[in-house]
Amino acid sequence: MLLKPMLIVLMILSLTRLGLVAWQLERVQEADGLGFIFLQGLRFDLVLLGMILLIPATLTPLMAINVRLLGLWKRLMCVYLTVWVIIIVFMEVSTPSFINQYDSRPNYIFVEYLQHYKEVASTLIAQYPLQLLLAGIVVPLAAVSFYRYMKRTWLLEAPLHWPYALALMPVILITCAMMVRSSLGHRPVNPSTVAISPDGMVNDLALNSTYTVAYAIYLTKDDEHGGVSYGEMDRNNMLQIIHEEMLLPDTAFISPEIPTLHRQQAGQVRERPYNLVIILEESLGAEFVGALGGLPLTPNLDRLSREGIWFSNIYATGTRSVRGIEAVVTGFTPTSTHAVVKLNKSQRGFFTLAALLRERGFDTGFMYGGESHFDNMRGFFMGNGFNYVIDGKDYANPVFTGSWGVSDEDLFNRAHEKFSSYSPEQPFFALVFTSTNHSPFEFPDGRIELHDPEKNTVNNAVKYADHALGEFIDRARRSRYWDNTLFLIIADHNSRVYGNSLVPIEHFHIPSLILGGGIKPKTINILGSQIDMGPTLLPLMGISSEHPMIGRDLLRPELGDVPGRAIMQFNTIQAYMEGEQVVLLRPEMAPETFVYEHNTLTPQRSDASERLIDKALAHALFTKTAYDEQLYRIPSE
Incomplete structure (x- = not known):
């Protein structure tokens, strides 16, 4: 009884997608995505239908037990589905104009514009009169036609027997839920699932515009729920503090429109810059690293720490992988809401090293x-400078596959194969993200001597991850790309951040190591953050650049004379640490200052506390401002 309206909606969405593909055929063919767009398009159209029908379809058998109730339900459902057809048709009719303007299906910008309907209405009347006329004809025509059709043909005319109705309800509920989820894997689909091309507009064609706007509203709702305010500060004062804490001269800053955009000179001039490989180790906190005073689980990393630039005092910005990606790949500071990997305004044009x-x-x-669409990683990367993504489906004969994908050794084997394929003249950058050291801690047998009697523990997973890392580095060292490549080995966060402190700072401590051609061993004990890695790497690669990262080059000799700093987000609390001094910012509360010694936060107030509080607040406010106003980017040419 629901098949006919479903088919009508699918037909509408398929026909509009066909029109968009025909319009953008050249770009679709360049991305080699024709078949993919229609196959995934059907998938996401079913996702939308599942969302629309989940509750009403489940209730329909119950309403069909009684004749009177059935008649009332029929009228209500005709109106309900007609409203959705109006929305769907309106969104699809609006899509070409939106693509013309923003090169994507309607997204968060569309939602924002709805809040300014007067300005938008005048703009539409002036710039898109024909499109408005078309919408004024097509949308009412579709609504009236659909409503009349539904009144004539839809729903049962005879009531259902209650045992049959009750048996049917869970079947419909499960079916609709599976349509919404559209996956038997760990995670449901999201827009990142269709991010197969650097051309974001082509990826968007596999979606539908009602879904993209609904997803944008969903993320915006989460943003508003999670984004807390720690206080207020004059904008100029905030930016002045940010500039001062970057420890750069005023002449380095080059753009009033992008306040932190600055020039950074290469440490040494190279005819060809080094390649860069960032190995982001899943959940590798200092407590597991022997060279940082932890358990003896990382003999390979401990050995390598004596062969490169070892940063002994680096802190993660958060407790999730996307937060680590955000800090290491973009240099962006944390907030109490989602990392920028998942936020709407950062899906294109946001600064990344890539x-x-x-x-x-x-x-x-x-x-x-x-699965690279987890946490929207694929979508974020493909929209912000990455040419390709290799994930679990791209391994032909993996040695081992667990709940989180193929093993680390499979990942590193594929990475080595990829790096070896480049000609010496072709520079490359890769972010290699491991996953073995993640609950349920699955890895191949026979690779390590177990630390714990039970195999699937975090300690054993760390030891295996270290084994796979060591094997890869030893193999890379014998390759032709080694001498022209820098490797950053750094954790995304700790395995489990816990403790009885407001912020368990000791569990944010992570390893960080730079290896590769021409690197001379040294240890850097300066307090630093994941956000400092990008500004440290670029000059070391021999690259002079202009970028908005506010981190510091930790290899600058003069940094030895100033206290380092790190920023950590723990739920809604943000910690700003400078040397041993810590400020904790909490919503609806006054900032508090502490001394951090022996893994303990001790409350302390001093003459310098107010200045330190200003620094903490400035960084917290800058992050939100830079995101909201889209200030974290490189100017368009």
Whole structure:
């Protein structure tokens, strides 16, 4: 009884998608995505239908037990479905104009514009009169036609027997829920699922515009729920503090429109810059690293720490992988809401190391053993400078596959194969993200001597991850790309951040190591953050650049004379640490200052506390401002 309206909606969405593909056929063919667009398009159209029908379809058998109730339900459902057809048709009719303006299906911008309907209405009347006329004809025509059709043909005319109705309800509920989820894997689909091309508009064609706007509203709702305010500060004062804490002269800043955009000079001039490989180790906190005073689980990393630039005092910005990606790949500071990997305004045009390096001729990519659409990683990367993504489906004969994808050794084997395929003249950048060290801690047998008697524990997973890392580095060292490549090995966060402190700072401590051609061993004990890695790497690669990252180059000699700093987000609390002094910012509460010694926060107030509080608040406010106003980017040419 629901098949006919479903088919009508699918037909509407398929026909409009066909029209959009025909319009953008050249770009679709360049992306080699024709079949994919229609196959995934059907998938996401069913997702939308599942969302629309989940509750009413489940209730329909119950309403069909009684004749009177059935008649009333029929009228209500005709109106309900007609309203959805109006929305769907309106969104699809609006899509070509939106693509013309923004090169994507309607998204958060569309939602924002709805809040300014007067200004938008005048703009539409002036610029898009024909489109408005078309919408004024097509939308009412579709609504009236659909409503009349539904009144004539839809729903049962005879009531259902109650045992049959009750048996039918869970079947419909499960069916609709599976349509919404559209996956038997760990995670439901999202727009990142269709991010197969660097051309974001082509990826968007596999979606439908009602879904993209609904998803944008969903993310905006989460943003508003999670984004807390820690206080207020004059904008100029805030930016002045940010500039001062970057420890750069005023002449380094080059753009009033992008306040933190600045020039950074290469440490040494190279005819060809180094390649860059960032190995982001899943959940590798200092407590597991022998060289940082932790358990003896990382003999390979401990050995390598004596062969490169070892940063002994680096802190993660958060407790989730996307937060680590945000800090290491973009240099962006944390907030109490989602990382920028998942936020609407950062899906295109947001600064990343990949975007900067791609402009300099680097081939840029992301390698992962699991599902890259998790946490919208694929979508974010493909929209912000990455040329390719390799994930779990791209491994032909993996040695081992667990809940989170192929093993780390499979990942590193594929990475080595990819890096070896480049000619010496082709520079490359890759983010290689491991996943073995994640609950349920699955890895191949026979690789390590177990630390714990039970195999699937975090300690054993760390030891295996270290084994796979060591094997890869030893193999890379014998390759032709080693001498021209820098490797950053750094954790995304700790395995489990817990403790009885307001912020368990000791569990934010992570390893960080730079290896590769020409690197001379040294240890850097300066307090630092994941956000400092990008500004440290670029000069070391031999690249002079202009970028908005506010982190510091930790290899600058003069930094030895100033206290380092780190910023950590723990739920809604943000910690700003400078040397041993810590400020905690909490919503609806006054900032508090502490001394951090021996893994303990001790309340303390001093003459310098007010200035430190200003620094903490400035960084918290800058992050929100930079995101909201889209100030974290490189200017368009």
